[in-house]
Amino acid sequence: MIARAMSAQPQPYAVEPFHLARQRGNWRGRIRLSQFQRLAQLLAPVDPAAPTSEADGEEAVVAVQLSFFQDEQRRTHVTGEVHTQVYLSCQRCLQAVPRPIDVQLALCLVRGEDRAQSLDAELEPFVLDGDTVLVADLIEDELILALPELVCQDRNCPSMPAMRYPAGESEAELEQGDNPFAVLKHWRKPDPDGQ
Numbered sequence: 001m002i003a004r005a006m007s008a009q010p011q012p013y014a015v016e017p018f019h020l021a022r023q024r025g026n027w028r029g030r031i032r033l034s035q036f037q038r039l040a041q042l043l044a045p046v047d048p049a050a051p052t053s054e055a056d057g058e059e060a061v062v063a064v065q066l067s068f069f070q071d072e073q074r075r076t077h078v079t080g081e082v083h084t085q086v087y088l089s090c091q092r093c094l095q096a097v098p099r100p101i102d103v104q105l106a107l108c109l110v111r112g113e114d115r116a117q118s119l120d121a122e123l124e125p126f127v128l129d130g131d132t133v134l135v136a137d138l139i140e141d142e143l144i145l146a147l148p149e150l151v152c153q154d155r156n157c158p159s160m161p162a163m164r165y166p167a168g169e170s171e172a173e174l175e176q177g178d179n180p181f182a183v184l185k186h187w188r189k190p191d192p193d194g195q
């Protein structure tokens with residue numbers, strides 16, 4: 001049974017995982033990135049004035065493909081793939097850097113915390129309060145966990161520390177100086193143009 005297949009819409013999608021699992025159902029769709037509120041807080045602010053590269057004017061989406069099923073112990077599982085591209089702020093160069101995020105999802109759905117605790121250790125529980133859950137809620141934690149810690153890979157960050165030193169002086173030369181604050185003095189020296 002195919003539950004749904006549709007394009008991104010502003011309404012949040014809800015599914016009934018226990019029901020879907022009994023039917024071996026699938027869910028496939030695209031969810032707007034802006035519907036993941038906790039994830040959005042971790043992303044670089046989008047500059048509306050900045051030109052978007054490929055999909056002009058199209059809002060970023062998360063492509064989702066989920067399969068629901070029961071195992072022989074009648075536990076409810078969801079597995080699937082989630083793909084999106086996000087912009088993350090690099091701590092070093094402060095640029096918004098695009099990074100693809102691909103998640104392989106495998107959750108065991110349970111009703112109530114106590115059932116989650118009694119689950120086998122190799123299963124990752126997802127606790128539901130009722131029979132329905134928003135697809136976005138189901139996958140948001142997994143997306144957050146998949147965010148890279150290092151936004152710019154060391155070699156392609158344009159603000160590697162060595163590049164911040166004034167021209168002609170290498171990092172090593174500066175470190176050999178008597179006064180470690182000489183670097184700061186250099187930084188603070190006002191520009192003759194007053195900039």
Ligand SMILES: [Zn+2]
Binds near residue numbers: 152157158159
């Ligand atoms: Zn960077």
